Amino acid sequence: MSTVIEASDAHDTETVRLVNGLSCDLPSDSPLAKLLKSQRTWVGPDAKERLRILRAAKSVAIVGASPNPARSSFFVGTYLQQSSDYRLYFVNPNATEILGERAYPDLASLPEVPDIVVVFRRGSDIPSVIDDVVAVGAKTIWVQLGIWNQDAAYDGEARGLTVVMDRCIKVEHARFGGGLHLLGFDTGQISSRRGAVGR
DSSP: OOEEEEEOSSTTEEEEEETTSOEEEEETTSHHHHHHHHSOOOOOOOHHHHHHHHHHOOEEEEETOOSOTTSHHHHHHHHHHHHOOOEEEEEOTTOSEETTEEEESSGGGSSSOOSEEEEOSOGGGHHHHHHHHHHHTOOEEEEOTTOOOHHHHHHHHHTTOEEEOSOOHHHHHHHHHTOGGGGTOOOOOSOSSSOSSOO
16 A cells, blocks of 8 residues: 655654555654655656646756756757757756757746746755746646656645656657657557657
8 A cells, every 4th residue: 555654743753644544653763664755655647647748738848958968858858859849948057058949047037937847857956946846837847767756746746736757758758659669669659640749
């Protein structure tokens, strides 16, 4: 049974909230509390919902975008630039241009509120990025593959965000659009019609 660990008012206990709504307090230093806290209990949008998010979006901001071709954010930005119709914004306070486009210092500097904010930052940075996403009024934060911060995911949802985490937007877009076959991967498409996401 999945659980959620929350800090309780007492300094030495953790509240364990089960998916059935029941909860109990455990000593925070107990092996059980530590085990439950280490487990992944948050579950984000399913495949159909992720497809809906990608289809509905018109603009995407990439926070942590890099001008370095060796970085995964550069590869993802290149793919989205060439294979989607999204208005694409690169956010990096240390760059002036990425992939021929202006780079912005922060989300607040963008000319519009992006539909999706894609994040290439360390897991420990996700809470502050969520603060920025909420502040500008964006509705979806998409945290890239390999990046995980469960507490931040729960917090983002509690603040009204749609949260996708530990998933590559390039892979998801290509999979739903039937594009992964170009690399020899099983597409796992939801639709048998190519181009399910759009261009």
